[in-house]
Amino acid sequence: xxxxxxxxxxxxxxxxxxxxxxxxxxxxxxxxxxxxxxxxxxxxxxxxxxxxxxxxxxxxxxxxxxxxxxxxxxxxxxxxxxxxxxxxxxxxxxxxxxxxxxxxxxxxxxxxxxxxxxxxxxxxxxxxxxxxxxxxxxxxxxxxxxxxxxxxxxxxxxxxxxxxxxxxxxxxxxxxxxxxxxxxxxxxxxxxxxxxxxxxxxxxxxxxxxxxxxxxxxxxxxxxxxxxxxxxxxxxxxxxxxxxxxxxxxxxxxxxxxxxxxxxxxxxxxxxxxxxxxxxxxxxxxxxxxxxxxxxxxxxxxxxxxxxxxxxxxxxxxxxxxxxxxxxxxxxxxxxxxxxxxxxxxxxxxxxxxxxxxxxxxxxxxxxxxxxxxxxxxxxxxxxxxxxxxxxxxxxxxxxxxxxxxxxxxxxxxxxxxxxxxxxxxxxxxxxxxxxx
Amino acid sequence: xxxxxxxxxxxxxxxxxxxxxxxxxxxxxxxxxxxxxxxxxxxxxxxxxxxxxxxxxxxxxxxxxxxxxxxxxxxxxxxxxxxxxxxxxxxxxxxxxxxxxxxxxxxxxxxxxxxxxxxxxxxxxxxxxxxxxxxxxxxxxxxxxxxxxxxxxxxxxxxxxxxxxxxxxxxxxxxxxxxxxxxxxxxxxxxxxxxxxxxxxxxxxxxxxxxxxxxxxxx
Ligand code: SF4
Ligand code: SF4
Numbered sequence: 001x002x003x004x005x006x007x008x009x010x011x012x013x014x015x016x017x018x019x020x021x022x023x024x025x026x027x028x029x030x031x032x033x034x035x036x037x038x039x040x041x042x043x044x045x046x047x048x049x050x051x052x053x054x055x056x057x058x059x060x061x062x063x064x065x066x067x068x069x070x071x072x073x074x075x076x077x078x079x080x081x082x083x084x085x086x087x088x089x090x091x092x093x094x095x096x097x098x099x100x101x102x103x104x105x106x107x108x109x110x111x112x113x114x115x116x117x118x119x120x121x122x123x124x125x126x127x128x129x130x131x132x133x134x135x136x137x138x139x140x141x142x143x144x145x146x147x148x149x150x151x152x153x154x155x156x157x158x159x160x161x162x163x164x165x166x167x168x169x170x171x172x173x174x175x176x177x178x179x180x181x182x183x184x185x186x187x188x189x190x191x192x193x194x195x196x197x198x199x200x201x202x203x204x205x206x207x208x209x210x211x212x213x214x215x216x217x218x219x220x221x222x223x224x225x226x227x228x229x230x231x232x233x234x235x236x237x238x239x240x241x242x243x244x245x246x247x248x249x250x251x252x253x254x255x256x257x258x259x260x261x262x263x264x265x266x267x268x269x270x271x272x273x274x275x276x277x278x279x280x281x282x283x284x285x286x287x288x289x290x291x292x293x294x295x296x297x298x299x300x301x302x303x304x305x306x307x308x309x310x311x312x313x314x315x316x317x318x319x320x321x322x323x324x325x326x327x328x329x330x331x332x333x334x335x336x337x338x339x340x341x342x343x344x345x346x347x348x349x350x351x352x353x354x355x356x357x358x359x360x361x362x363x364x365x366x367x368x369x370x371x372x373x374x375x376x377x378x379x380x381x382x383x384x385x386x387x388x389x390x391x392x393x394x395x396x397x398x399x400x401x402x403x404x405x406x407x408x409x410x411x412x413x414x415x416x417x418x419x420x421x422x423x424x425x426x427x428x429x430x431x432x433x434x435x436x437x
Numbered sequence: 438x439x440x441x442x443x444x445x446x447x448x449x450x451x452x453x454x455x456x457x458x459x460x461x462x463x464x465x466x467x468x469x470x471x472x473x474x475x476x477x478x479x480x481x482x483x484x485x486x487x488x489x490x491x492x493x494x495x496x497x498x499x500x501x502x503x504x505x506x507x508x509x510x511x512x513x514x515x516x517x518x519x520x521x522x523x524x525x526x527x528x529x530x531x532x533x534x535x536x537x538x539x540x541x542x543x544x545x546x547x548x549x550x551x552x553x554x555x556x557x558x559x560x561x562x563x564x565x566x567x568x569x570x571x572x573x574x575x576x577x578x579x580x581x582x583x584x585x586x587x588x589x590x591x592x593x594x595x596x597x598x599x600x601x602x603x604x605x606x607x608x609x610x611x612x613x614x615x616x617x618x619x620x621x622x623x624x625x626x627x628x629x630x631x632x633x634x635x636x637x638x639x640x641x642x643x644x645x646x647x648x649x650x651x652x653x654x655x656x
Binding site: 044045051327331 | 468471472475476478479481482491495501502503506507510569572573575576577578579580631632635636639640642643644647650651653654655656
């Protein structure tokens, strides 16, 4: 049994409503009906060699504590749930929820270290699905899922507030570029630009910067005035796939309603995973119904098509953090590096990098589980702080919102003096804006 | 003794082979058909190109980063797996049996080489057992069956070695060798040894997702 239970009111009160019968039927539903045969194949194939351990930043950061290794986490959860003789108690579910939601980022690094390619992240998502069905979920992330359910965005933003934020950013940006527009509801625009809920809420300068880049590149783009503008997805991470389906559907439908040809999304990793992969699959699409590209790909295209040009180089030395969901999730690492090299004078790699980079420990919904679990994720990623410190540079570029949150916390805790930037920050600062001046 | 020999080398041998082949095939068929029925993503995103690429890469020692991080394990594991498959197939004593039972004849390993390879298997198994209880991340996830399995594999190799070298009672050793070999064969489809059958499938699926959908390497 786990010795490190953190107090989370969502887990504790959720567990109070459990009965043996509820647990039994939910376990049956998830592990016998919903789970694919690959679960059994993974279970039978895993030779318990422990080679996946070295992949996991939690394990490495927590002094090689075996209960934090990928296979160790599966042992404490999935193996027990698959054991027909095991009596599953509410306490067990609380512990399993804590492991699944807060001690695994679903970063999929461990699949690359297992000789059989066993997908531990998949098994952990099954545990989350079970906990969701049982109503034993961390309070903070559940709140964001509720927000998704009632407003179709993650941050309880009302429709008028959304439009206001766009117009406010447009206003601000017109001080800099007087002809700048943020086209809202433009029918037939080539590009539908979507962002995550926290952008209008806390990081509205990113909308400003994106608008500047779009205007400089003279892109035909639009943002919707209706729900469907938010591409983020905490329902996916809670295990509420029905809600995930609703959200992805409205997102695609909004792009289709505006007859846009392509969806471009801001610098967010988990949203990309949801829109490109998990959510679109849940809706039955093999490929997303409207082509979707991540900001990194978009900027790269703009640069290579000559639509944006480097005005000046970013002077400080930088390093680049590979976000799991767009690197192991989309292979955008080389394109990102092309951009970094184009816009920055001095680029230092951290090691290991690309597909082998360590996760920020915020992704997979872990940071969204809120303050009760912050300590675990900060202590669970000492290795990342060491990796960052070793580069010796003052700036790390991370094209993902979650990564920013996670890196900020570890830089602060381990006293590494570094600034975190989005690629958009750098590009905004360094592009040649003469085309619109 | 003679009767016992007749039994293990006759009917039991047929039973063991049948159980092994039918059992393994059944497991593969069940995995594949139930996947097609229940887990269509696996089929829809399957990419033969990426599957084969990944299998080739993972067959090259020190190519995947994982194997570079564990050089000793990599060397022992590759040697073990090569020997544990080649020795039973190509030992001179077995070549005779192939001919007798199935009418196929092929080239045999020289006795000296078989001897060395057998010792490699034994050494490998001892290494795995020691590793299992001395590395805390491995020990933590090991149950009694994980300690028993290496012993199950050890038995036919040790007894085969003893019989070949005329140690103890060679005839008894031979019987034990055949018997434990048959038990091992029958155990493959029903224990974790099934990884031998399933590995290509799990690898292929992960390779397809990594390679074809997510455009990333899986090694
Ligand atoms: S955090 Fe990443 S490496 Fe660790 S178990 Fe989860 S998916 Fe695997
Ligand atoms: S590396 Fe793979 S086979 Fe080994 S313990 Fe981890 S998941 Fe199991």
